[in-house]
Amino acid sequence: STRRHFKWDVEYMFWSPDCLESVVMGINGQFPGPTIRAQAGDTIFVQLTNKLHTEGVVIHWHGIRQLGTPWADGTASISQCAINPGETFDYRFKVDKAGTYIYHGHLGMQRSAGLYGSLIVEVGVGEEEPFHYDDEFNLLLSDWWHQSVRDQEVGLSSKPFRWVGEPQTLLINGRGQFNCSLAAHFSNTSMNACTLRGDEQCAPQVLRVLPNRTYRLRVASITALASLNLAVGNHKMVVVEADGNYVQPFEVEDMDIYSGESYSVLLTTNQDQSKNYWISVGVRGRKPQTPQALAILNYSPTSQSKLPILPPPITPTWNAYDHSKSFSNKIFALMGSPKPLKNPDRRIILLNTQNYIDGYIKWAINNISLLLPSTPYLGSIKYSLKSAFDNKNPPENFANDYDVMKPPMNPNSTNGNGVYMLGLNSTVDVILQNANALAVNVSEIHPWHLHGHNFWVLGYGEGRFSAKKDEKKFNLRNPPLRNTAVIFPFGWTALRFVADNPGVWAFHCHIEPHLHMGMGVVFAQGVEHVNDIPNQALACGLTGKRFMKKTKQN
Numbered sequence: 001s002t003r004r005h006f007k008w009d010v011e012y013m014f015w016s017p018d019c020l021e022s023v024v025m026g027i028n029g030q031f032p033g034p035t036i037r038a039q040a041g042d043t044i045f046v047q048l049t050n051k052l053h054t055e056g057v058v059i060h061w062h063g064i065r066q067l068g069t070p071w072a073d074g075t076a077s078i079s080q081c082a083i084n085p086g087e088t089f090d091y092r093f094k095v096d097k098a099g100t101y102i103y104h105g106h107l108g109m110q111r112s113a114g115l116y117g118s119l120i121v122e123v124g125v126g127e128e129e130p131f132h133y134d135d136e137f138n139l140l141l142s143d144w145w146h147q148s149v150r151d152q153e154v155g156l157s158s159k160p161f162r163w164v165g166e167p168q169t170l171l172i173n174g175r176g177q178f179n180c181s182l183a184a185h186f187s188n189t190s191m192n193a194c195t196l197r198g199d200e201q202c203a204p205q206v207l208r209v210l211p212n213r214t215y216r217l218r219v220a221s222i223t224a225l226a227s228l229n230l231a232v233g234n235h236k237m238v239v240v241e242a243d244g245n246y247v248q249p250f251e252v253e254d255m256d257i258y259s260g261e262s263y264s265v266l267l268t269t270n271q272d273q274s275k276n277y278w279i280s281v282g283v284r285g286r287k288p289q290t291p292q293a294l295a296i297l298n299y300s301p302t303s304q305s306k307l308p309i310l311p312p313p314i315t316p317t318w319n320a321y322d323h324s325k326s327f328s329n330k331i332f333a334l335m336g337s338p339k340p341l342k343n344p345d346r347r348i349i350l351l352n353t354q355n356y357i358d359g360y361i362k363w364a365i366n367n368i369s370l371l372l373p374s375t376p377y378l379g380s381i382k383y384s385l386k387s388a389f390d391n392k393n394p395p396e397n398f399a400n401d402y403d404v405m406k407p408p409m410n411p412n413s414t415n416g417n418g419v420y421m422l423g424l425n426s427t428v429d430v431i432l433q434n435a436n437a438l439a440v441n442v443s444e445i446h447p448w449h450l451h452g453h454n455f456w457v458l459g460y461g462e463g464r465f466s467a468k469k470d471e472k473k474f475n476l477r478n479p480p481l482r483n484t485a486v487i488f489p490f491g492w493t494a495l496r497f498v499a500d501n502p503g504v505w506a507f508h509c510h511i512e513p514h515l516h517m518g519m520g521v522v523f524a525q526g527v528e529h530v531n532d533i534p535n536q537a538l539a540c541g542l543t544g545k546r547f548m549k550k551t552k553q554n
């Protein structure tokens with residue numbers, strides 16, 4: 001195994017992700033940030049310098065479990081203090097599992113600002129993937145707004161509330177087109193055809209392929225809001241990996257992908273080689289006001305500037321939830337994957353609601369909206385600094401008479417920063433229960449992401465979860481392992497995981513404005529076993545004061 005060393009500067013820079021100049025948060029002058037490629041077993045060492053001048057920063061390595069290095073998880077207020085302007089923080093962690101991962105900012109709304117990139121872990125030397133491919137491509141999907149993130153953030157925290165709205169553009173590898181369309185001649189809208197040379201920052205990604213080969217497409221979504229669907233004109237795809245876990249291969253014509261998820265799909269170039277084909281990405285689950293993103297599958301030796309002859313694949317209707325559910329229900333673990341224990345030690349039911357606190361709109365879990373403390377939990381729990389946060393365990397369930405199909409009877413909620421303390425190595429079930437939002441007949445999709453672990457997705461259901469009737473239907477035979485799973489409108493999703501990773505871990509909706517409005521909880525386990533937390537991770541809040549006292553005494 002190798003030690004891979006990177007020196008990164010995070011800074012704002014001018015960039016034109018969708019042909020319109022904006023300010024993005026980039027790394028080493030790149031947007032998206034540099035792709036990390038490693039092999040399973042490698043140690044990644046990133047020396048991250050904050051060159052933002054007026055705000056802190058952290059980077060989370062999404063999907064990496066951080067076994068033994070919970071302080072390197074990159075979650076502000078949870079695993080570390082924000083890195084101050086001008087300061088450098090040393091992330092060091094092992095990538096133990098091959099797969100397709102992402103990294104992104106985890107403070108405020110820095111993901112919406114463009115702080116993200118890909119982390120690809122290949123199998124270790126002498127190991128093999130359980131499928132064959134000739135070559136691979138990486139497709140990192142995101143959404144982009146023209147309003148600055150600062151303005152978006154102020155809107156979300158204002159009374160009256162100002163929602164960020166739908167993104168202006170979808171990006172594939174940081175590339176999209178806002179006021180022109182590559183496929184203009186197929187549509188009857190007044191959209192102008194793009195006139196791009198190909199070397200612009202907003203020029204579409206071209207995947208140059210040879211006929212009769214198999215390609216692995218690594219597809220990950222790091223959207224701030226949008227749920228997406230991806231399709232390739234004339235080509236089917238075989239799904240083989242999800243969130244760094246192998247799945248039972250299955251064929252699809254299009255695939256849904258939610259923020260925080262990653263997939264590998266195999267694509268065979270078995271179509272007419274004198275043509276090129278579209279790769280299209282569109283919005284699901286919210287009424288789309290954003291045009292499809294397009295990339296081009298270019299069969300060599302056909303010229304890459306030759307546009308596909310057929311129109312781009314049409315994204316399924318935004319609210320065709322059955323289509324989305326049928327995709328989610330096709331995902332099973334590859335034979336031989338670890339299986340869950342039969343019975344959990346504990347079951348936590350988490351009700352997702354939209355609420356008010358003093359008239360401000362929030363999201364709450366069992367009626368508590370997450371407000372992170374100023375001292376990172378990892379330090380305050382490790383050193384028993386009891387005043388750093390509310391030590392009461394948050395509620396494990398919600399009222400029996402709560403009607404998930406209706407807006408809340410009492411929409412008022414409270415802020416909280418309590419932590420679910422889990423027994424080390426215990427098996428925990430989490431039932432994510434969706435509900436009606438504040439407006440009548442509205443319930444949204446929320447992709448929930450767990451740090452530090454993979455969980456088994458035991459099942460999805462409609463309406464209110466009932467232990468008596470729904471538990472029997474759990475898939476304990478071949479449930480997929482994931483780190484992100486969606487809850488559908490008015491439905492529930494059942495997850496099971498083993499709390500075997502000492503540390504403090506965020507579990508939250510991966511829609512960034514939702515997290516910002518409190519949609520998350522915190523799990524902690526075995527923190528007494530965490531040693532060697534670097535001082536630079538805890539040099540703020542009460543842990544920072546503690547270090548200052550110590551150095552004075554010396």
Ligand code: C2O
Nearest residue numbers: 060062260449506
């Ligand atoms: Cu990718 Cu806590 O998030």
Ligand code: CU
Nearest residue numbers: 446509511514
């Ligand atoms: Cu959400």
